[in-house]
Amino acid sequence: MNIGFIGIGVMGSxxxxxxxxxxxxxxxxxxxxxxxxxxxxxxAKLSETISTLASVSDIICTCLSMPEDVLNVYLGDSGIxxxxxxxAICIDLTSVGADTSKTIFGQGxxxxxxxxxxxVSGGPEGAEMGTLTIxxxxxxxxxxxxxxVLSVLGKTIEYLGPSGSGSIAKLINQYLxxxxxxxxxxxxxxxxxxxxxSEQLYNILKVSYGNSRILERHMEQYVFERQFQPGGAVxxxxxxxxxxxxxxxEAGIKQFTGQMAEEAFRNASEQGLSDLDMAAVIQPLEEQxxxxxxxx
Numbered sequence: 001m002n003i004g005f006i007g008i009g010v011m012g013s014x015x016x017x018x019x020x021x022x023x024x025x026x027x028x029x030x031x032x033x034x035x036x037x038x039x040x041x042x043x044a045k046l047s048e049t050i051s052t053l054a055s056v057s058d059i060i061c062t063c064l065s066m067p068e069d070v071l072n073v074y075l076g077d078s079g080i081x082x083x084x085x086x087x088a089i090c091i092d093l094t095s096v097g098a099d100t101s102k103t104i105f106g107q108g109x110x111x112x113x114x115x116x117x118x119x120v121s122g123g124p125e126g127a128e129m130g131t132l133t134i135x136x137x138x139x140x141x142x143x144x145x146x147x148x149v150l151s152v153l154g155k156t157i158e159y160l161g162p163s164g165s166g167s168i169a170k171l172i173n174q175y176l177x178x179x180x181x182x183x184x185x186x187x188x189x190x191x192x193x194x195x196x197x198s199e200q201l202y203n204i205l206k207v208s209y210g211n212s213r214i215l216e217r218h219m220e221q222y223v224f225e226r227q228f229q230p231g232g233a234v235x236x237x238x239x240x241x242x243x244x245x246x247x248x249x250e251a252g253i254k255q256f257t258g259q260m261a262e263e264a265f266r267n268a269s270e271q272g273l274s275d276l277d278m279a280a281v282i283q284p285l286e287e288q289x290x291x292x293x294x295x296x
Contacts, residue, residue, distance in 0.1 A: 002027060003149065004057030006050060006073055006080075008035055010230075011093070011120070012063035014127035015153050016044055022152045029053045050076075054083040059146055060090045066239060067096040074104045074115075086112040089142045091150070093134075095119045095174060095236070097243045098164030105138060105163035114142035117163060119170035120154065123231045131155040135173075137165030171247055174240035177278070178261040180214035181237065185264075185282035188219070192291040199224065199295045222279035224295050234281060235274035238265035 001024065005016050008030045019026050020043045029047045030036050036046050047053035050073060054060060060080055064070050070092060074080045080090060081104070090113060092101070101117035108115040116138035126132040132154035136143050143159045150157050160169055187210070191201040202219050205211055222228055245258045264281055273280045286292055 001025070001059065002057045004029070004047070004053040004060040005044075005063070006030070006053065006060070007063040007065075007094075008039060009063070009065075010124050011127045012061075013039060014124060015061070015063065015093070017042060018127075018130050018152050019149070020044060024149070024152075027053050027057055049078060050080060051078045051083040054080045054088070055085065058085065058088060059149060060084060060088060061093060062090070063093040065094070065236070067094075067100045067243075070094050070096050070100060070104070075107060081107050081111055081113060084108075084111070084113050087114075089114040089116065089146050091116050091118045091146060093118055093120050095170050095240050095243075096167055097171070097246065098137075098167045101137060101164045101167045114139055115163070116142055116146070117166040118150070119166055121170065121173055122154075125231075127153070134158070135160055135166040135169040137161060137167060137169075138163050168247060171240060171244040174237065175244035175248070175258050175261075177214060177232075178237050178241035178244070178265060179257050180212050181218065181278055181281050182261045182264045183257075184212065184215040184218055185279075185285050187215075188223070188293045189282060189285040189289050189291060192286075192293050193289040197296065198293045218279035218282070219293075222277050223282055223293050226292075226294060228273075228276040228280045228283075230275065230277040232278050233275055234265055234268050234278055237278045237281075238262065238269055238274070241265060 003024050004027045006029045008028055016026055016039050026044045027047050028044045029050055040046050105115045116136050118134050118136045120132040120134050122132040133156040134150055134154040136159045192198050241258055241262045245262055248256050268281045
């Protein structure tokens with residue numbers, strides 16, 4: 001079985017390595033050839049074009065940045081749908097809107113190609129350890145065929161229903177990530193503004209009902225260390241909460257906390273923080289209040 005993998009960034013490179021370590025033959029494509037060298041040395045085969053990769057792969061995985069990237073890679077003249085083998089199964093691990101997933105699913109179906117929206121949660125550490133949560137929408141038969149491959153990448157793998165279902169579930173998760181990030185930042189900045197010791201306040205919160213995984217992640221890995229190199233960048237959370245907010249509006253909810261979170265992440269991006277970790281959403285709030293949340 002040949003697996004093609006397009007997009008070997010922070011997440012994709014770790015997934016490819018796991019597939020290689022589990023004995024799969026993997027063809028890779030990435031716009032930046034330099035990023036592919038280490039995986040080539042690990043046994044991956046580098047394809048010069050998307051069309052070449054698609055023409056030799058039984059399963060094609062994509063792990064990209066933005067919805068427009070996904071549409072271009074799948075639907076362009078030299079893209080996956082135009083060049084994949086009949087019967088190929090595509091696994092899109094990117095976070096996109098349900099409309100994007102449904103569009104690609106429909107065009108793939110016309111060509112006899114299966115498309116599964118399969119976004120993941122768990123960050124680089126989950127990709128490296130194979131403990132990702134994978135949320136899948138699309139044809140159930142196609143899902144069952146690729147389940148052994150998904151099991152190499154993830155620990156919790158859920159088939160949720162027709163095309164778009166996986167994307168919807170992921171955006172709901174990202175909605176909570178964005179809202180919790182903003183709430184945790186507001187709480188910690190407010191404590192600092194009133195003179196509370198930030199570490200002491202955090203130690204109280206993390207054993208109280210106000211705790212969250214996001215609070216722990218942001219404070220322990222990024223904010224207290226004042227180290228904001230990304231696991232999940234501000235620009236991606238901004239994209240995800242914007243798409244998630246569209247879901248809430250379509251569901252009929254008129255006012256919701258995600259609107260404030262979208263504004264906060266947009267503001268952080270406009271202040272030059274877009275490529276930093278999502279925890280950097282705290283920095284504009286610190287600046288407003290004239291404080292820095294850190295250990296003494």
